[in-house]
Amino acid sequence: VIADLRRERRGATFDIWDLTTAIYGGQEALDMIDKQTRLVMQEPRLQTDDLWWMSRKERYIRACERGELFVKIVRENNIPFEERYPLELLLGEDLFILLHDVMFAPTLMNLADEEQQGWWLQKALNYDILGTYAQTELTHGSNVRGIKTTAEYDENLFEEGGWHIHTPSLEAVKWWPGGLGKSCNCCILMARVIIKGKDYGPHPFFFQVRDWETHASLPGIELRDIGAKLGYNGMDNGAMRISHVNIPRRNMLMKFVIVEKDGAYRKVGDDKMLFGTMTYTRLKISSGAGFNLAKAVTSTIRYSAVRRQFQMQRVVLGADIDNHLDDDEKDALASQDQLKLLVKPSKRTEAQVLDYSSQQFIIFPQLALAFAMHFAGQEAGKAYDAALLEFRASKFDALTEMHVLTSTLKAVSTVLMADGMEQCRKCMGGHGFLNAAGVGPQYLSALPQATYEGDFVVLSIQVGQQLLNAVSSKMMKGKKSNPKTPSLQYIYECDPAKPSLPPKAAELDSLLQNHDFLMAALKSRANYIHFTSAQTFQEEVAAQGKMGAETLDTVKIELMRMTYAHAYVLYSECFPKLFS
Structure with missing residues (x-):
């Protein structure tokens, strides 16, 4: 360890492990994360030092390898679904598994009824099927109620009735779902329910897009990769156009809304829960905002501690030497003596950049903000868990509170995170522009969080x-x-x-x-x-x-x-x- 770093760490006035325990939510959570960290460190193929110079194709292939290793670790160590999030962060890369765990599986948990969960949920939790969340369209993102993909009910389809799914125009092409480009074989599809000519608005459907065995696109489904992005290139974001595809009636998730065989439509509870996946996703995004900013702050503070630049304070400026010494003294002045005149004895080497008040003025507020956003995400998570128990008991009083809480934190934390990470990058000077410094690529991969799932x-x-x-x-x-x-x-x-x-x-x-x-x-x-x-x-x-x-x-x-x-x-x- 570099001496400057060692000295800074020893200067802490608090117990480092007490703070570490608080950051990770208690000793039990810290022990779990420590165990998962050891599992990742034992696998050389999960190291991230090769990500910054790879081509997009190579990076996606590595993401697939990481996804396979992730599933292997989960299965071999019997890691419960609710304990997998830290392991996903430890992967160090954004890949299709994240959409499966953050949006696809939770939607089945919260919006599918008991029978439907029996069909799909266990397969999703074991990664026997891989899914994503197809809601955003080419011309409709935040305005969810304006999406145009249609699901028209026909009671003569199949034995129990079915849905005729169609993309009516180019504007209605599903656009951006992570993992849809190449990886996933099914999705939660948001489409407008139309029954006997009446439009009931967007509802979620379980929708298979690729063959379970061959992985080929199913008839009537056109899938595309949408191309390279500024960052986030371990994720294969995709596009989907659906041409007159029929699916069974019970493929619509029916925990809170039921459509009978004769087309009768009735609500069970609050239909706002149909958009509950967005609430959960915003919670997860805001919970990770502090973590993303903390990564950038950590790199920048360490850099600032070891980077030295200029002397902190001069006593006699070079231009003043003529006025300060007579001719004889000038002739006798050695280079070491000049240095002693220029700086105080304690400042005769270049100063740590971290010691400059201008650097502290930029970095330290970002450090404090990282803690604030992280702890806010923790508290929001506790509130969501408590509210979810009420929702499952058909009590929806906390719905507005959860919407306000998660929307506020998602909206503000992601913007502050993005701005803060860029500030940190600039505080590393020219070195911050290198991919090898880490902050730039991390910033570009975190940047879309300020936009998707509600800007x-x-x-x-x-x-x-x-x-x-x-x-x-x-x-x-x-x-x-x-x-x-x-x-x-x-x-x-x-x-x-x-x-x-x-x-x-x-x-x-x-x-x-x-x-x-x-x-x-x-x-x-x-x-x-x-x-x-x-x-x-x-x-x-x-x-x-x-x-x-x-x-x-x-x-x-x-x-x-x-x-x-x-x-x-x-x-x-x-x-x-x-x-x-």
């Missing part, structure tokens, strides 16, 4: 509307809380008419080290943005004489600011929960 603007509109609803409920209806959105309680507790006095200057230093004060400040800022934005919105409604999409569009910038402010409140609230 910042779209999600901030949804979150902002819920924040506006909370302000309206308090100010116009006099409500003091909403049990369905506990994370918005700070809005109900705010009194916008109460004057807010700044702290005294003499108390400021101690207050800035007080977490309660900092959290109150973030809530105060958020409430100011929420309430002033609500006032602006009401003024627009009054000016236009109605409330609609056009009115909402006039305050989109405010909704984005509200979402950012709310995210920072969520980040701040996770620290006391973690360390209490």
Whole structure:
């Protein structure tokens, strides 16, 4: 280990293992991750030092090899499905297995009824079938309700009725599903349900796309790889065009919606659960945002600790030597004596880049943010697990809270992650531009997370509307809380008419080290943005004489600011929960 790194590590004022345990969610989780790390380290083919110079074709082949090794490790060590996520991160590469585990299998768990799970779920958990999630189309991504792929019901198909699946236009071609290009043999297909001419909107279907034995595309299904991307090239993102393909009636996932043989359509529970996979996926994306930023921060801090550049402080500048010495002293001055005049004794070697305040100003906030986003993701995961138990018991009170929570964290954390990783790359100077430095390729592979499964603007509109609803409920209806959105309680507790006095200057230093004060400040800022934005919105409604999409569009910038402010409140609230 380089001496500079050793010295920095020894200077820590906290117990490293206590922090490590907190990062990974407790001793039991840390032990599990340590075991999986050892399994990966024992397999030379899972090393990642060859990824940065490979061609796209070679990288995909290596991804397939990694996928095969992943399945082998899972089977040989009987790793339960819920414990596989750390192992996926340890693969060090984005590949088709991730879409299978994050979107395909969870959709079967949460949206398929018991009989349907008996057909497909165990095969999915054992990787006997490989699936992905085909929702996004060439011209419809975030607007899920606008997708055009159709599933028209025909009770005369098969013995129990069936669906006629079709891509009606070029715009409706499924576009972007990871693993669809070459790897997967089935998918969860989102298509518009049409029964006797009535459009019921998008619903999920189990849809086979390739032959189980030969892996050839099935008749009527055209599959393509969509080509090279800026990053994320271990993943074979694909496109699919469907031409008049028939599937059985029971291939529609029917836990929350049932279509009978005669075409009768009925709901079981809340049909918003049909989009529950998006909630879970946003949770997983936001949970990984802090981890991605932490990787970049780690590389940059280590680089900054060993990279030395310039002397920190000069005592006498070279141009001043003529004024500082007489002629005899100049003649006698040796090179070592000149060095002693130029710098203080403790600074006679080049300084660590990490010691410069300008470097700390950029890196340290990213370090803190990585912790904040990581811990927020942990807390969101706990909340989701608790809510999922209620959903499975047909209790849906937590649905709005989960939507607001996961949408906020996904929208904001991924943008902050991408911006932070790029800041870290630039802090490594010219070396940061090398693939071998690691940060650049990691940044490009993480970058699409800011876009897929809902980009910042779209999600901030949804979150902002819920924040506006909370302000309206308090100010116009006099409500003091909403049990369905506990994370918005700070809005109900705010009194916008109460004057807010700044702290005294003499108390400021101690207050800035007080977490309660900092959290109150973030809530105060958020409430100011929420309430002033609500006032602006009401003024627009009054000016236009109605409330609609056009009115909402006039305050989109405010909704984005509200979402950012709310995210920072969520980040701040996770620290006391973690360390209490």
